[in-house]
Amino acid sequence: MKVPILLPNIFNHPFTYNSDLKLKEGDYVIVPFGKSEITGVVWNEFEKKNNKNFIIKKVLKKLDVPSLNKNTIKFLNWFSEYNMIPKGIALKLLLLSNNVVEKISSEIYEQFKITIKKNKIELTKEQNDCLKKMNISNQKFRVHVLQGTTGSGKTMVYFEALKEIISKGLQGLILLPEIGLTGQFQNKFIDFFGFKPAVWHSGITKKNKEIIWSGIVNNKIKVVIGARSSLFLPFKKLGMIIVDEEHDQSYKQDEGAIYNARDMAISRASFENIPINLITAVPSIETYDNIKKAKYSISKLNKRYLNASLPNYKIINLNNSKLEKQSWISKEIIKEVKTHLEKKDQVLFFLNRRGFSPHVLCKKCFNSYSCPNCSINLVYHKNKQILLCHYCGYKTLVKRDCIKEGKCDFIFSGPGVERISEEVKKIFPTKDTIIFSSDTMNKKSSSEILQKIINNKIQILVGTQLISKGFHFPNLNCIVVVDIDLSSQGHDLRGAEKNLQLYHQLSGRAGRTGKPATVYFQTYNLDTKMISDITNKNPDLFLDKEIEIRKKNNLPPFERFIALIITGNNEIDLEKIAFKFKDLIQKSLEAKVLGPVNAPIFRLKRKFRVRLLVRGNKSLKVQNSLARIISKFKFPSGMKLTVDVDPINFN
Numbered sequence: 215m216k217v218p219i220l221l222p223n224i225f226n227h228p229f230t231y232n233s234d235l236k237l238k239e240g241d242y243v244i245v246p247f248g249k250s251e252i253t254g255v256v257w258n259e260f261e262k263k264n265n266k267n268f269i270i271k272k273v274l275k276k277l278d279v280p281s282l283n284k285n286t287i288k289f290l291n292w293f294s295e296y297n298m299i300p301k302g303i304a305l306k307l308l309l310l311s312n313n314v315v316e317k318i319s320s321e322i323y324e325q326f327k328i329t330i331k332k333n334k335i336e337l338t339k340e341q342n343d344c345l346k347k348m349n350i351s352n353q354k355f356r357v358h359v360l361q362g363t364t365g366s367g368k369t370m371v372y373f374e375a376l377k378e379i380i381s382k383g384l385q386g387l388i389l390l391p392e393i394g395l396t397g398q399f400q401n402k403f404i405d406f407f408g409f410k411p412a413v414w415h416s417g418i419t420k421k422n423k424e425i426i427w428s429g430i431v432n433n434k435i436k437v438v439i440g441a442r443s444s445l446f447l448p449f450k451k452l453g454m455i456i457v458d459e460e461h462d463q464s465y466k467q468d469e470g471a472i473y474n475a476r477d478m479a480i481s482r483a484s485f486e487n488i489p490i491n492l493i494t495a496v497p498s499i500e501t502y503d504n505i506k507k508a509k510y511s512i513s514k515l516n517k518r519y520l521n522a523s524l525p526n527y528k529i530i531n532l533n534n535s536k537l538e539k540q541s542w543i544s545k546e547i548i549k550e551v552k553t554h555l556e557k558k559d560q561v562l563f564f565l566n567r568r569g570f571s572p573h574v575l576c577k578k579c580f581n582s583y584s585c586p587n588c589s590i591n592l593v594y595h596k597n598k599q600i601l602l603c604h605y606c607g608y609k610t611l612v613k614r615d616c617i618k619e620g621k622c623d624f625i626f627s628g629p630g631v632e633r634i635s636e637e638v639k640k641i642f643p644t645k646d647t648i649i650f651s652s653d654t655m656n657k658k659s660s661s662e663i664l665q666k667i668i669n670n671k672i673q674i675l676v677g678t679q680l681i682s683k684g685f686h687f688p689n690l691n692c693i694v695v696v697d698i699d700l701s702s703q704g705h706d707l708r709g710a711e712k713n714l715q716l717y718h719q720l721s722g723r724a725g726r727t728g729k730p731a732t733v734y735f736q737t738y739n740l741d742t743k744m745i746s747d748i749t750n751k752n753p754d755l756f757l758d759k760e761i762e763i764r765k766k767n768n769l770p771p772f773e774r775f776i777a778l779i780i781t782g783n784n785e786i787d788l789e790k791i792a793f794k795f796k797d798l799i800q801k802s803l804e805a806k807v808l809g810p811v812n813a814p815i816f817r818l819k820r821k822f823r824v825r826l827l828v829r830g831n832k833s834l835k836v837q838n839s840l841a842r843i844i845s846k847f848k849f850p851s852g853m854k855l856t857v858d859v860d861p862i863n864f865n
């Protein structure tokens with residue numbers, strides 16, 4: 215019998231094998247390939263137009279693992295077509311380092327055993343209404359959006375919904391945007407359900423991954439809390455997907471296989487024919503558009519926990535309250551912060567910049583420090599005494615021979631969180647201050663620091679956007695946005711939406727236990743419309759306006775964008791090839807092709823980069839035709855094409 219077998223490699227089609235074994239779609243097998251033996255899956259169709267004359271090899275072995283669901287196979291096929299990723303690479307996302315896990319002793323799964331506890335937590339009337347709306351339809355595919363102010367108890371509502379699914383013997387998946395959150399979240403889960411969920415992200419050990427993979431495939435693990443990659447686990451009986459913080463742009467995987475985990479979760483739910491819930495305080499533009507078109511249903515939580523009100527906003531005009539030289543905190547802010555500290559409020563200074571200073575240059579020769587691999591400035595990290603490239607990780611000491619004479623004499627221009635923290639310590643020397651950024655919080659000690667913040671042992675935080683990601687700090691009642699003007703720079707089509715999300719999430723960290731809270735914005739800009747837009751208590755007003763702008767300019771979600779990034783070692787060859795490639799696309803594709811232009815970060819990790827942008831309608835036809843064209847075009851060696859469907863970053 216001939217069977218089609220998909221292998222986890224760069225090919226976009228299954229290979230044909232012979233077999234005496236009884237095999238069915240979805241079975242995991244071992245087959246010979248070249249000189250090695252590899253794991254593959256019996257696929258649902260043979261390679262199309264295969265007229266090659268190969269000797270057909272034989273399947274070596276059928277593996278003792280429950281077969282992959284037909285619906286998951288369909289999902290992977292669609293995933294590959296939509297994102298223009300070879301089918302083999304899509305399968306790779308589902309396997310464990312190209313392998314599967316056969317039997318694992320069942321004692322290990324005792325720890326995940328479900329014993330749903332009776333709950334003491336009573337839902338409020340508002341929460342109950344939301345739950346009812348969420349459960350109204352049957353267990354088939356539908357998208358429901360639960361929109362609730364930060365701190366309104368959205369989690370409890372979807373936990374209840376999930377409880378019903380688990381008690382029917384089905385599995386549930388909760389997607390979170392940030393690995394750092396899984397710890398705090400896992401405890402919340404155990405408090406509610408009384409059993410342990412499996413936690414899945416790139417940081418867990420290989421052994422743990424094996425246990426979870428096998429537990430999922432055998433339906434011994436009921437709930438997974440995971441980052442993007444958990445979407446590709448081979449669930450045996452998936453019954454519901456929840457995407458928490460659905461608006462979060464870190465759902466976009468930007469390297470390797472490029473895809474948007476939120477969008478792919480919706481598509482997986484549709485193929486598995488199960489319900490999916492998107493959870494957010496302010497929906498993304500894409501989701502909001504689907505709510506308006508009544509493709510998604512919605513329920514809303516308007517009241518915050520303990521009836522806490524959202525923080526007040528205050529704009530500090532730096533034109534009136536002048537800053538001293540080498541200082542970024544105004545006298546007016548110092549006065550306000552003092553009052554908050556006296557009331558035992560915790561204070562956060564927010565600046566979305568890691569390190570001490572983003573720009574280091576010499577007073578004598580005026581040469582900046584930039585990365586030798588990327589066309590970007592190196593950032594000075596004073597705590598580590600190094601200059602660091604945030605894109606490729608290049609580091610160097612702050613020491614350079616000057617082309618004028620002797621050593622360079624450096625000026626540090628502009629602040630990062632380390633510099634603000636230094637200033638804060640000078641102003642409030644008796645207070646405990648910490649920096650909250652990926653440099654300080656991705657370590658083993660970070661859960662200890664979190665606990666200290668929660669217990670109000672630390673009075674002042676200086677943080678980057680990492681702090682906006684769903685952390686719960688009960689005493690935080692004052693936020694100072696050090697430089698709001700920084701946020702209005704840049705030419706990103708999603709710039710306005712990103713700001714709305716960031717500042718909404720950020721203010722959501724404040725005033726969570728009912729005490730009055732204030733967010734202060736320092737600005738030089740006399741036109742403060744942007745600030746009032748992003749701080750409006752009704753974000754729908756902003757979203758409506760933003761949708762109009764997108765519609766008028768044919769921007770996503772009204773048109774499909776596909777970014778094509780070509781990288782190479784030689785600037786001139788790269789440009790030539792990019793124009794040739796564009797010509798070919800334009801001849802055979804019914805879509806607009808813009809570019810080529812140099813990427814904003816023209817050189818990255820030693821490669822030059824140019825970008826093309828395809829703008830077409832929203833049918834899969836664009837991807838299909840484009841894939842055909844790409845397969846015909848031969849890039850010279852050393853040049854590489856990356857395809858990004860629905861791009862979010864335009865770096």
Ligand SMILES: [Zn+2]
Pocket residue numbers: 585586587588603604605606607608819
């Ligand atoms: Zn670099």
Ligand SMILES: [Zn+2]
Pocket residue numbers: 576577578579580581615616617618621622623
């Ligand atoms: Zn110099």
